[in-house]
Ligand SMILES: Nc1ncnc2c1ncn2[C@@H]1O[C@H](COP(=O)(O)OP(=O)(O)O)[C@@H](O)[C@H]1O
Ligand SMILES: Nc1ncnc2c1ncn2[C@@H]1O[C@H](COP(=O)(O)OP(=O)(O)O)[C@@H](O)[C@H]1O
Ligand SMILES: [Mg+2]
């Protein structure tokens with residue numbers, strides 16, 4: 001049996017705002033294995049980014065992790081001393097964001113930034129660091145690494161900036177890459193290049209990737225396993241084919257049925273009524289019950305737990321509760 | 326069938342910079358576009374950011390002045406109209422934008438927002454005006470209780486409903502929908518797409534549906550125009566574009582668009598490089614530096630949009 005690289009257990013995150021307490025994550029659990037892309041998918045505000053930030057212990061105030069564990073190599077990252085956490089972050093665990101321009105430092109060249117990262121994590125000369133940086137740029141498919149090393153971030157397109165971010169993650173020797181909507185700001189032909197790159201990193205270097213996205217097409221084409229988030233809870237989790245072919249949760253079913261594509265031409269889409277609840281007012285019981293066509297009393301009062309329905313396929317829905325399958 | 330709207334050689338260049346110490350730069354946003362739009366159809370416009378979709382939509386209804394070319398609406402040249410007649414015609418065209426947070430005035434409540442076009446362009450007042458507003462709101466799925474609320478109290482999907490109600494207030498015939506669902510989540514996008522379809526049938530509307538998302542465009546459109554660097558590179562029925570795409574760019578776009586089906590693994594065409602800048606488009610076919618099928622002629626001669634059969638138009642030297 002493979003060991004997970006990261007295990008998230010019952011993670012709870014709150015933001016204390018003037019308007020009240022925002023329950024951003026309400027007990028999220030999942031495992032991330034080496035050499036897999038695990039997709040975290042869901043609609044705006046469901047807690048995808050907060051999950052990614054929590055993994056790196058980067059929840060900004062007024063937010064805080066109020067419960068649960070994040071185990072990496074058997075250690076709970078929540079109890080790790082800040083200095084150790086800092087070297088892990090941007091080292092073994094790296095992150096890329098939707099907006100690479102904001103993550104890169106505008107006053108240093110790409111080469112200077114990569115050298116700094118490399119020399120933070122390894123004792124090498126500047127010349128060696130630069131050589132490694134060029135190698136990493138080549139590894140992420142940059143056509144002309146030497147030119148890119150001397151370029152400033154603003155001289156690069158969004159797609160190239162994202163490649164640089166990924167190269168920086170590689171040069172620090174990352175085992176885990178948290179990618180939060182890495183292609184959302186890119187055009188689709190460029191998105192295809194970046195997704196291809198992520199999949200090759202997984203295959204060739206065994207990197208574990210947590211791919212955060214709202215795009216179900218991206219999930220279907222790149223992820224090995226998927227977790228579907230709704231209002232800070234995992235509603236369904238399993239192998240990508242199971243989620244897309246034998247989805248069990250009414251929310252997953254609704255989400256997939258709502259996607260427009262060529263084969264649905266001429267028909268109305270089946271839309272989910274209503275809209276996503278705010279983190280300030282998460283409905284009691286199953287958070288999806290006000291929008292669910294199958295909801296009954298139990299759904300309004302009791303939070304369903306995530307239970308297995310098949311090998312590696314988990315669902316949090318009273319329709320599939322104990323003794324009902 | 327007679328076209329409702331015809332664009333001929335429609336061209337829009339923007340000048341940037343200027344001043345005596347700078348060379349003036351020209352953004353070739355729209356180049357020589359010929360397009361017919363038929364009554365009651367949805368014409369989808371798809372292409373990557375900066376390819377000129379919004380500029381096309383705005384030039385068609387003369388929200389901005391084209392640099393060159395003509396637009397005919399029911400045979401009448403829109404670009405030759407005087408101000409008074411143009412104001413009259415304007416009621417027949419409307420535009421819905423991507424971001425309702427920006428397109429709706431945050432200081433106006435729903436009643437004011439929907440009333441505004443009616444007050445400006447019609448004689449409706451008092452009871453008749455109030456009735457029309459309620460009718461419009463109900464038509465887009467909002468209730469009377471929403472009348473006195475302000476934009477910040479609504480979700481993105483509801484705001485887009487308000488924007489649609491405003492656009493429909495004057496009974497337009499042609500509506501430019503510029504990425505109307507791009508800021509919405511998929512479950513809400515489905516609600517809005519359904520609403521747009523219903524309204525089209527009920528009110529006999531003609532749509533120009535602009536999106537960077539090929540899946541959405543394929544779902545909603547009768548015909549599709551694919552744009553690249555200010556030009557239409559392929560134009561055909563949704564069926565022709567989906568199952569018989571002839572332009573290499575359309576083929577790449579189709580194969581790069583992720584499908585929500587893990588078993589639909591296609592041999593993906595990954596285009597190299599980035600979209601060139603419209604400040605300095607490549608000579609010949611502007612797609613040739615990224616094209617996987619380029620011929621020597623593509624670097625020098627610009628391909629014309631030609632009919633390859635059944636009103637399926639392609640601009641490519643490979644396609645004859
Ligand atoms: N800095 C913050 N202050 C207050 N609430 C926040 C903050 N960041 C996130 N949230 C809340 O946490 C929830 C999850 O947000 P997020 O993880 O960003 O969602 P998404 O799935 O869109 O990435 C939302 O309800 C959001 O409003
Ligand atoms: N007002 C403007 N001034 C200068 N350039 C503009 C202006 N509007 C659009 N452009 C440029 O024209 C090109 C086409 O833009 P646009 O029509 O908005 O593309 P799309 O809607 O397909 O993303 C882009 O390069 C854009 O930067
Ligand atoms: Mg997010």
Ligand SMILES: [Mg+2]
Pocket residue numbers: 378379380
């Ligand atoms: Mg646009």
